[in-house]
Amino acid sequence: MTTDLPAPHRRGSPGPEADTTTADPGRRRPRRGALIIAITVASVVVGAGSFLLYDRPSPASEPAGTSPRPPATAKVVRGDLVEEVRAFGPVRFSGDRAVKNQIRGIVTWTPARNAGIGRGEKLYSVDDKPVVLLRGRLPAWRAFAPGMADGRDVLALEENLAALGYTGFTVDDEYSEKTAAAVKRWQKAVGLPATGKIELGRVVFESGPVRIGKAVARPGDAAEPGAEILRISSPAQRVAVEIPIAEQDLAVKGARATVMLPDDSKTPGRITSVGADKLNKEGESVVPVSVRLSDPDALKSVQNTDVQVVLKRVEARDVLSVPVTALLPGDGGGYAIQVVQGTRVRLVPVRTGAFADGRAEISGSGISEGMRVGVPRL
Known part of the structure; x- marks a missing residue:
């Protein structure tokens, strides 16, 4: 023995x-x-x-x-x-969520799976006109036009216009005539009618660049207000693993981890979230843990496979x-x-x-x- x-x-x-x-x-x-x-x-x-x-x-x-x-x-x-x-676990993208269309018409273009979309870029098209991604934490909830009430959504729009190079106005929460003039220049550049007004649904606010998980709608489908059209996520990848409850003292948010890749290389990461304990498929008590890599590009080539996470205690x-x-x-x-x-x-x-x-x-x-x-x- x-x-x-x-x-x-x-x-x-x-x-x-x-x-x-x-x-x-x-x-x-x-x-x-x-x-x-x-x-x-x-x-x-x-x-x-x-x-x-x-x-x-x-x-x-x-x-x-x-x-x-x-x-x-x-x-x-x-x-x-x-x-x-x-522990072994799958590679996932953070923040999977839906994009819902707000413009009535026909879907004419959707991006490919895994495509990256940044600020000012086309997210999809309805009636051959782009719906544009902008940066902001407050969802677009109304149309933009001169004379509208001041608000945080106006501030977010003006911050994006300035970041994209369309200036000549004061960046604040007021949609002024100077704001409308900058909007006309932006509309002309992206292929929209230069009206100085933005209909609800023409821009989509997200907190950062996004990765396309899949296109729910296809070119030729009817675009209906409120209908899901895309699944998106953050480009940042994470590894989801389960730690035995007996070792839960190692599962601390912010703690360092090492991720072993399929080619036997390793890359550092940190625990970003710790879930409530539960029973896994084998009936064992475990704690769900998410680990984000320090190098966001380290897992770009790793898809549909598990990787190993190593947590240490001295x-x-x-x-x-x-x-x-x-x-x-x-x-x-x-x-x-x-x-x-x-x-x-x-x-x-x-x-x-x-x-x-x-x-x-x-x-x-x-x-x-x-x-x-x-x-x-x-």
């Missing part, structure tokens, strides 16, 4: 290599969901018990304080002990550690390790501390970095 974790769980910060080598069993794709790299004291006891099958010296045949040479060794290393939670900093399988039951309780120095093998008692990623923190008299200790053959 051994306590080795399956191969997919052992990816992460690798420990020192043993003196012996084994064939790589191959990479297996873990099931979707979280894979937890966790070592407990209980598993240490089980592993140590199996280790005793060949490690305990025979008092009748060996000098006191010595053991047979173990089948493999590993180094005592100094560094941080880091526990990892790994269990101990700047400590000496050995593989958990190096621990043996000590005389009178506690643990010991086999220290290998040339042809000499000594059983040395140690105190244990934190456990993480298959390693155990140790301390004790004569224990130093770089020392080699016995471990089972892998």
Whole structure:
């Protein structure tokens, strides 16, 4: 009986290599969901018990304080002990939502899926005239014309006109004759009748550039007020994963994460949202987590696949550690390790501390970095 974790769980910060080598069993794709790299004291006891099958010296045949040479060794290393939670999840675009048409007529053009639309660009066309995307958080809710009541929608329109280079008015919440003159210049440039008035539905306000998820309406369809015509989202991508509730202390909004891409490259990200705990398809309690990448272009080529998210927790900093399988039951309780120095093998008692990623923190008299200790053959 051994306590080795399956191969997919052992990816992460690798420990020192043993003196012996084994064939790589191959990479297996873990099931979707979280894979937890966790070592407990209980598993240490089980592993140590199996280790005793060949490690305990025979008092009748060996000098006191010595053991047979173990089948493999590993180094005592100094560094941080880091526990990892790994979870697979799909790549998604943030803020999926509908665009509803407000102009009666016939749809004559819609953009392609995944197209990016920015401020001042055509979002779709009705009767061969563009509906234009502008930037703003308040939806367009009325027509624009000289003499209309002041409002935040007027301010947003004027901010967009100025940003697009159509100036000559004071940017405020009043739709003046000078505003109308700038609107005429803009209308002429985008292929609209230069009236100085903007009908309801001719502009669509969004908080930033958008990505086209799909066109609900097709060219030739009737354009009816209130009908959904496009599905859009933010161009920003995120990864949606589920973390076991036992590890929910790692799921903190703003916490750092690492996203492992299908080509084995990695890119940094941060947790942007944490949902309420729920049961997943396997009946396990999990916490939904969204991770946004620091590089918005890192996932452009990643579609219709899952990626791996790694969350980390430092269990101990700047400590000496050995593989958990190096621990043996000590005389009178506690643990010991086999220290290998040339042809000499000594059983040395140690105190244990934190456990993480298959390693155990140790301390004790004569224990130093770089020392080699016995471990089972892998």
